[in-house]
Amino acid sequence: MTERSPMLPPERTRTLILASALLRGAVAAGLGLASLAVLVTVLWISSPYPDSGPGGALRTAAGIWLLAHGAELLRPDTLSGVPAPVGVVPLLLVAGPVWLAHRAARDAAEPDEGGRRPSQAGVFCAVTAGYLLVVAGAAAYARGGPLRVVPETLAFPVALVVAGAAAAGVWTAAGRPFGPLPSWAPLVLQEAMARTLFRDRAATACRAAATGAAVLLGGGALVVAVALGRNAAAAQESFLVLSGDWSGRTAVLLLAVALVPNAALWGAAYGLGPGFALGTGATATPLGLSGTPAVPDFPLLAAVPAPGPATPLNWAACAVPLVAALAVAWCVLRRAAPADGPRARAWSPRETALTTGLAALGCGALMALLTSAAGGPLGTGALGAFGPVGWLAGPAALAWTAIVGVPAALLVRVWRLREPGWAWRRDVPEDDGKKDGKKTEDAGRKEEAGKKKGRRGKKADPVEPKRTAASATPASAPAATPPAPATSGPAAAPEEDAMDDEDDAGFEPYDFLPTDPWHEHGKDWHGKDLHGNDWHGKDGREARWASLKQGSGGLMADFPAHIPAALRSDEPSAAPADTDGRSTRGAQGGPGAPGATP
Numbered sequence: 272m273t274e275r276s277p278m279l280p281p282e283r284t285r286t287l288i289l290a291s292a293l294l295r296g297a298v299a300a301g302l303g304l305a306s307l308a309v310l311v312t313v314l315w316i317s318s319p320y321p322d323s324g325p326g327g328a329l330r331t332a333a334g335i336w337l338l339a340h341g342a343e344l345l346r347p348d349t350l351s352g353v354p355a356p357v358g359v360v361p362l363l364l365v366a367g368p369v370w371l372a373h374r375a376a377r378d379a380a381e382p383d384e385g386g387r388r389p390s391q392a393g394v395f396c397a398v399t400a401g402y403l404l405v406v407a408g409a410a411a412y413a414r415g416g417p418l419r420v421v422p423e424t425l426a427f428p429v430a431l432v433v434a435g436a437a438a439a440g441v442w443t444a445a446g447r448p449f450g451p452l453p454s455w456a457p458l459v460l461q462e463a464m465a466r467t468l469f470r471d472r473a474a475t476a477c478r479a480a481a482t483g484a485a486v487l488l489g490g491g492a493l494v495v496a497v498a499l500g501r502n503a504a505a506a507q508e509s510f511l512v513l514s515g516d517w518s519g520r521t522a523v524l525l526l527a528v529a530l531v532p533n534a535a536l537w538g539a540a541y542g543l544g545p546g547f548a549l550g551t552g553a554t555a556t557p558l559g560l561s562g563t564p565a566v567p568d569f570p571l572l573a574a575v576p577a578p579g580p581a582t583p584l585n586w587a588a589c590a591v592p593l594v595a596a597l598a599v600a601w602c603v604l605r606r607a608a609p610a611d612g613p614r615a616r617a618w619s620p621r622e623t624a625l626t627t628g629l630a631a632l633g634c635g636a637l638m639a640l641l642t643s644a645a646g647g648p649l650g651t652g653a654l655g656a657f658g659p660v661g662w663l664a665g666p667a668a669l670a671w672t673a674i675v676g677v678p679a680a681l682l683v684r685v686w687r688l689r690e691p692g693w694a695w696r697r698d699v700p701e702d703d704g705k706k707d708g709k710k711t712e713d714a715g716r717k718e719e720a721g722k723k724k725g726r727r728g729k730k731a732d733p734v735e736p737k738r739t740a741a742s743a744t745p746a747s748a749p750a751a752t753p754p755a756p757a758t759s760g761p762a763a764a765p766e767e768d769a770m771d772d773e774d775d776a777g778f779e780p781y782d783f784l785p786t787d788p789w790h791e792h793g794k795d796w797h798g799k800d801l802h803g804n805d806w807h808g809k810d811g812r813e814a815r816w817a818s819l820k821q822g823s824g825g826l827m828a829d830f831p832a833h834i835p836a837a838l839r840s841d842e843p844s845a846a847p848a849d850t851d852g853r854s855t856r857g858a859q860g861g862p863g864a865p866g867a868t869p
Contacts, residue, residue, distance in 0.1 A: 288389045289397045292379035296401025296437070299375035303368045304409060307339075308332040310525075317518040323417070330416025333409040339364035340406070341428035341644065343421040351651075357418065358647025359657060361529035362536075365644075369436045372402055376440025391441050398437045403430060449474060471606070476626050479602035480633025483672050486598045487638060490591030491538030492531070498538075498574035506573035513568065527570050533658070534571050536645035539638070540659035542591035543667040547646065547659040549575060557585050565653035592668065596675035599634060600683065603627045603676075608684045617688060620681055627680045631672035639665025 311332035315321055321328075334344050344357040376398040382388040406429060410420045442448075449470050452461050463469045499506055510527075514520050537547045546556035550565030559580040566572050576585060603626050607618040618626070639661045646658020 285390070285393070288379075288383075289393050292376075292389075292394045292397035293401040295375040295379045296372070296398035296403075297405055298401075299371040299398075300368075300402045300405035303339075303371050304333065304336050304405065306367065307336045307364075311335065314518060314522050317521075319516055319518070327416060330413045331418055333413040334416055334418030334420060335364070336368070337406065337409060337413065337420050337425075337429065338418075339368055340432050341365075342410075342424040343647070344418045345421060346417065347419065348417060353651055354419075355650040355654075356421070356648045359530075359533065359649055360644055360647065361526065362532035362641075362645060363529040365432075369432065372398070372433055372436035373440040373443070375402070376437040377444045378440075380441045380444035391445060395434075395437050395441050398440070399430075399434050402433050402437070406430075406433070472622065472626050473629075475603060475606045476629035476633060479599045479627070479630035480637060482602045483595045483599040483630065483634035483668075483676075484637040484641070486595040487539040487543075487591060487634075487668065488532075488535050488641075490542060490594060491540070492535035494538035494542060494588050494591065495534045495571075495574050498576070499571075502573045506570045509568050509573055510570045523570070530571055533645040534574070536642050537659055538574075538588070539591060540642050540645075540664040540667075542588035543638075543664055543671060544589070544592075545660060545663035545667050548656045550653040551656050552653060557581055557588055559585075567649070567654075592671035593675060595634070595668075596631075596672045597679055599630050599672050600627060600676040600680035603630060603680050604683050604687075607680070608687045610687065614688065617684070620684065623680050623684055624677050627677045628673055631669055631676055634672050635665045635667075635669030638668040 308329055311328055312325070315325070315328035323331075338344055338357070338360055341360055345354040346357060347354045349355050376394060379398055380389060380391055380394045406425065410422070410425055413420055449464075452464050510520070510523060513523050540547050541555060541557065544557065546554055548554055549560075550563075553560065553562030553564035555564075555576055560576050560578045564575065564578070566575060603623065607623040607626065609616065641661075642659040642664040643661030646656075646660070648655050649657045
């Protein structure tokens with residue numbers, strides 16, 4: 272139903288695009304409301320003793336759908352006659368409406384067939400307006416039902432939740448860009464966002480903050496699961512007492528599943544230290560349960576600790592924020608000091624500590640927001656406060672991740688950098704004086720080793736000449752210096768052979784490679800040495816790079832040699848050959864040309 276209609280013309284105007292976005296928002300809201308209405312209607316039909324007609328069931332579905340957006344409801348039918356508020360939002364129900372609004376805005380903001388991208392601001396406003404129109408209609412319809420909506424909560428947080436989901440959808444359609452900021456933002460922040468380094472640090476801090484919040488949520492779920500396992504009998508008894516028929520038990524089970532994220536956040540707040548409120552006169556913390564709790568009969572609430580001082584098993588819940596802080600530090604260190612990266616890419620201690628502190632701040636903000644949504648009032652009097660308090664859980668998460676995470680990040684960074692040979696210089700030979708270094712994945716080094724073997728093997732061939740002065744002369748030797756003539760006679764032969772053997776014993780071809788091939792002795796005009804190897808070809812560049820890398824002591828990065836296009840265009844091209852097959856420029860006596868040789 273949310274796909275683009277084939278009836279729309281290919282060339283859409285701006286008005287048609289906005290109208291389509293408005294319709295998408297309304298359809299997304301209608302899909303969420305209809306899905307929940309079908310579920311409530313099925314439970315109402317299967318109930319043996321329904322207390323209202325189909326209109327009451329549909330009004331109940333509308334109220335629950337608005338509760339999933341964060342609205343606060345009122346139960347007018349109470350024993351005291353005073354309407355009781357219902358402010359605890361089942362967080363699992365929030366996922367459906369938020370995902371539908373996000374998808375509607377994402378699809379509406381995507382470019383059309385012609386490649387034109389619609390206005391992001393226009394799409395955001397249209398989708399949000401279409402969605403909120405359905406919200407207003409549902410609130411008006413639920414006014415006469417068993418769950419009425421508090422009108423003030425429609426602006427906050429319902430409208431804020433819808434707008435945030437739509438904005439995330441537009442941002443996703445744009446490719447999730449991280450900047451630039453709008454023109455009304457401070458100039459200092461705009462300049463900072465324009466720098467790639469700042470964006471990299473900010474992205475790392477955001478990922479680490481999300482990782483810390485996820486670890487806290489998972490640890491809280493583990494705490495609740497362990498507590499429910501210890502009190503499994505009480506949870507089962509509560510589940511059976513609430514309803515005697517299968518339809519009622521199905522409703523209780525679905526409500527318990529929808530409240531599982533709330534229970535995980537309660538467990539996280541318990542491990543952080545502030546704990547959660549069990550009414551206005553009781554608070555559960557790792558130190559114990561103080562006061563008189565007002566706990567309704569519900570299976571998940573069987574995990575609440577018993578009154579009195581805490582035991583060492585209760586104190587073990589404090590390991591959850593400790594693990595979360597270490598996870599934040601590890602996530603930052605993956606970019607601050609990567610194990611497989613060069614030492615030059617490691618961040619400074621100040622940058623590492625600052626990024627970890629920003630991640631701790633983000634984690635605290637996320638936990639404050641989530642724990643505030645996980646609790647709320649369940650009635651008047653003693654049940655006016657129920658669940659964790661956000662303004663206490665957020666600073667506690669910030670303190671844990673900052674106090675533990677920042678020193679942990681700095682210590683692990685020092686540990687990783689303490690030994691140069693641990694992970695930063697894997698390409699350095701272990702013993703330079705006795706044997707060759709380890710062969711890496713670099714293809715140039717393998718090819719150079721093969722060339723060395725080929726040249727040494729050719730020395731034994733009597734047809735090949737002896738090693739000339741060009742291959743043994745340093746790069747700074749003048750090009751016009753001819754090799755010394757060989758001494759003739761039988762008396763000079765043993766001395767010459769001894770000298771050649773001594774030179775060949777310590778000879779390594781291309782130990783120190785020159786950088787100026789056009790003025791080197793022993794190179795012809797076409798960039799080939801006396802062995803016929805192409806000096807400017809791909810093999811020659813890779814061989815030079817491998818030799819320089821081996822002699823650098825592990826300071827050069829492990830990537831293949833590459834000449835940029837700007838430098839490659841400066842290389843001299845081969846001169847045209849004349850009719851005799853010789854170079855024209857060499858015949859004119861160009862520098863380094865073979866014109867001086869016969």
